Amino acid sequence: MKAMLQCMSHTPLKGYFDPSPEVVGEVAGLVNAVREEVVRFDPEVIYLFAPDHYNGVFLDLMPQFCIGMGATSVGDYMTPVGPLDVPRRLAERCAEAVIDCGIDLAFSYRMQVDHGFAQALVEMTGALDRYPVIPIMINAVAPPLVSFKRARQLGEALGRFAGREHERVLFIGSGGLSHNPPIPAIATASDPVVIERLIAGRNPTPEARDARQKRTIAAARAFAAGDDGLHALSPEWDRSFMRQVQARDWTAIDAYRNDEVSKAAGASTHEAKTWVAAAAAMEAACAQDWTAEERYYRPVPEWVAGFGALSGRSH
Numbered sequence: 001m002k003a004m005l006q007c008m009s010h011t012p013l014k015g016y017f018d019p020s021p022e023v024v025g026e027v028a029g030l031v032n033a034v035r036e037e038v039v040r041f042d043p044e045v046i047y048l049f050a051p052d053h054y055n056g057v058f059l060d061l062m063p064q065f066c067i068g069m070g071a072t073s074v075g076d077y078m079t080p081v082g083p084l085d086v087p088r089r090l091a092e093r094c095a096e097a098v099i100d101c102g103i104d105l106a107f108s109y110r111m112q113v114d115h116g117f118a119q120a121l122v123e124m125t126g127a128l129d130r131y132p133v134i135p136i137m138i139n140a141v142a143p144p145l146v147s148f149k150r151a152r153q154l155g156e157a158l159g160r161f162a163g164r165e166h167e168r169v170l171f172i173g174s175g176g177l178s179h180n181p182p183i184p185a186i187a188t189a190s191d192p193v194v195i196e197r198l199i200a201g202r203n204p205t206p207e208a209r210d211a212r213q214k215r216t217i218a219a220a221r222a223f224a225a226g227d228d229g230l231h232a233l234s235p236e237w238d239r240s241f242m243r244q245v246q247a248r249d250w251t252a253i254d255a256y257r258n259d260e261v262s263k264a265a266g267a268s269t270h271e272a273k274t275w276v277a278a279a280a281a282m283e284a285a286c287a288q289d290w291t292a293e294e295r296y297y298r299p300v301p302e303w304v305a306g307f308g309a310l311s312g313r314s315h
Contacts, residue, residue, distance in 0.1 A: 001163055004041050005282040005292065005312030006034055007173035007245070007275040010050075010119045011303040012077035012213070017220045019302040030296045030309055031123045037311070038124050043170035045090065046125075046133040047162060047281060048117060049155070049274040050174040051140035056112030059186055059199045064146045065103065065154055067095050068111035068135040073128055077213060079118035085129040094134055094161050101157035111135060112202070116271075120174035131170075138277060140175065140270040141183055148261075148276055149254040155277035159284030169285060173278030175271025177238040177306035178299075180231035182219040183268065224301040231266035233299040238265070238306040241272060245279050245310060246292045265306075279312065286314040 008030075018024050055074050057066065068084070069091045075081030091107075098105045117135055121128050136158070138151060155171075162169050189195045197204075204212070223230050244252045253276055261269050282290055292312035300307045 001166060001285065001314070002168050003282055003285050003290065003314040004038070004043065004170045005278060005290070005310075006038065006124060006170065007278055007311070008034070008120065008124075008309040009176055009305055009307040010116055010174050011300075011305050011307065012115045012216065013220050013303045015078055016213075016217045017224070017302050019300050023298060023300060026296070026298070027307065034124055034309070034311070035126060038170060041168065041170065043131055044166050044168050045087065046131050046170045046172060047136065047158060047278075048120060048133050048172045048174065049136050049138055049277045050113070050116040050120060051271045051274060052116060052137050053114055053141060053183060054198060054201060055114035057137060057139070058201055059142060062139060062142045063106035063137070064139045066106040066108055066111065066137040067091055067098070068113070068137075069095075069107055069109045071111040071113050071117070071135045073118040074112050074114050076209060077115045079115045079122060080128055082128055084113070084117070084121070084135060085132050086134065087132045090132070090165070091134050094158065097161040098154070098157045101160070103154050103157050105154070111137070113137070116174055120172055124172065136277070138273050140268060140273060142186070145258050145270055146273070147258065148256040148273055151273035151276045152250060152253060152280040155280030156284045158277070159281030162281060163285035163287070171278040171281045171285070173275035175274040176269060177241065177272055177308050178234040178265035179268050179305040180266030181268055181304050182216060182230065220302060220304050223304055230304065233301065233306050234265040235297075235299045235306060237269070238299070238308055239297060242294055242297060242308055242310055245275055246294055248279065248283060248292070250280075275310070282312050290314045
C-alpha cells in the first residue's frame, strides 16, 4: 500500500488579521504545494485528526476521541458550511477495529466539525467533500486531557486498520503548534452565559458566532502588539517537537506531560496530539517503512500560532 502524511497548523485568523505579505505568501505557497501533492497522490480515503474548539463538542459530553460516521462543517471563520463525504460503513468498521485494540473511541452519526477540520480539507484538497474522509476528533481544549502516548496509541490502532483496507491512504494531522488563544475554561469562567456556552453551546445564532470571532480577532491584534495576556509562542518547543515527529522518536513523544506542555507552550498546544496520532497511523500502516520531512516553520503572532508543516511518504 502507499500512504502519505500531511501535518499542518491551522488558524482561524487567516484573512481576518494577517502577518506581512511575505509570510502570507510563504504559507500560501506551502498550501498550494501540499494541495498539488495530495491531488497527484489521489487518496482513496483521508483519515483526518483534528481538534474541536467548542463548536461541535461541548462539556455536556466531552469525549477524548470521537470518530464521525457522518459529519457536517459548522462554517466558522470563512470555512464552508456543509457535509463531509464520510463513508459510513468504513467509519463503522474503523471504529470497531480501533475499539478492539483497547482504545475507548466515541462515535457520532451527526458530528459537527469546525475550522480545525474544514480548513485542512479545503486547503489540502480544495473542498470539504473532494475525497472520502474519516474525521477523528481529539480533545485538546477541555481538561482532563489524554496523554501524548495515548494519542499515539490511537493513531497506531487506526493505522493498522487503514493499512489492511486501502491501497492509497492520506493521514492528516491538523493543529498546533504552540499557541494559547482566548478560549474560556470552565475552571475559571464566572459569567453564566460563558459557562452555558461551554456546556451546551451548539448551533449559535449568526450574531453570537460573529461576536465570538470578533473577540478572537481583537485578542490576536492585542497579542501581536505586545499584550502579554496570552501565553507567548514557543519556537524552541515547536522545533523540538517537529524534530521528534520527523525522527519518529516515540519514546520522547510518550514522555510529554500535559502540565509541562501547557506551561512551556500554551494550553492549546495539545492540538499537536493530532500530529502524533497521524504520524503514528502512518507508522503502523506502512510497517515503519516511510520517511518524514519538515516543510515549514515560523512563529506568527498575528495568527497566535507557531505555524508549522511536516510531510511523509511511504517507500
